[in-house]
Amino acid sequence: MTVLIIGGSGFLGTELVRQAAAAGHDTAATFASRPGRASGVAWHPLDVRDSASVARLIADVAPSVVVNASSGQSDWAVTADGAVRVAMAAAEQGCRLVHVSSDAVFSGARVRYDEGSLPDPVTPYGAAKAAAETAVRLLVPGAVVARTSLILGHGQSGHERMVHALAAGTREGVLFTDDIRCPIHVEDLAAALWEIALSDAAGMFHLAGPDALSRHDLGVLIARHQGLDGAQLPAGRRADTNLPGALDVRLDSRATQERMRTRLRGAHEFLRQDGRIIQEATG
Secondary structure: OEEEEEOOOOHHHHHHHHHHHHOOOEEEEEEOOOOOOOOOOEEEEOOOOOHHHHHHHHHHHOOOEEEEOOOOOOOHHHHOHHHHHHHHHHHHHOOEEEEEEEHHHOOOOOOEEOOOOOOOOOOHHHHHHHHHHHHHHHHOOOOEEEEEOOEEOOOOOHHHHHHHHHHHOOOOOOEEOOOEEOOEEHHHHHHHHHHHHOOOOOEEEEEOOOOOEEHHHHHHHHHHHOOOOHHHOOEEOHHHOOOOOOOEOEEOOHHHHHOOOOOOOOHHHHHHHHHHHHHHHHO
């Protein structure tokens, strides 16, 4: 089977590529600025703002499955329009499509959101992601849209690196005590995406961990399990700042979990396991 990962050089994309190659799939992946390091993978430069390039690449690779894990954050031309271009090209070639979305499509007004919850974004990024979801589901009725939350893993995510810097005093800032999400391990997320991609399922899925944690509580966990001093992490309230965005957004993934073999671990569990791995590697 040939699979194509759009955004294959990103944090999630790298793990998707690794798992696809390990499973023996003929794996192709795209990058915006530089290719990933995985060997045995066909790397292709791609600007998802260019409709012709997107259509040509998907036609040339002729994948059975396309996983769109790209994101331009609040850049509408990438995050929203780019997703539309990928969906149109996948539909034209008859490819199965899995589109990765985000809990940023929600405002936090309801706190808990299941797969049937309608988007009510409050940021440009959330609005772009919500628009992409709508377009994908209309253009490719058999597609999968998978919303996820804060992605962590092995100390390599942006949030984990920020915790390291704050604990070491090499970066200024605070971790919010009122900004709550349901973190997921990148390996669990990638495995779940591949399980869904290789099934005949369609529609909306939620892929997040069962533990709801504030950014600060999560930072303390990261510090504790990776040998850092969590007591040194500065705390603050997002509500006291002018930063836009939802505060408490908890993806309810129970309905999705009941349909899957892949178990979505909570942060308390996977950070403890990651901590042992890191200690063994450095001990």
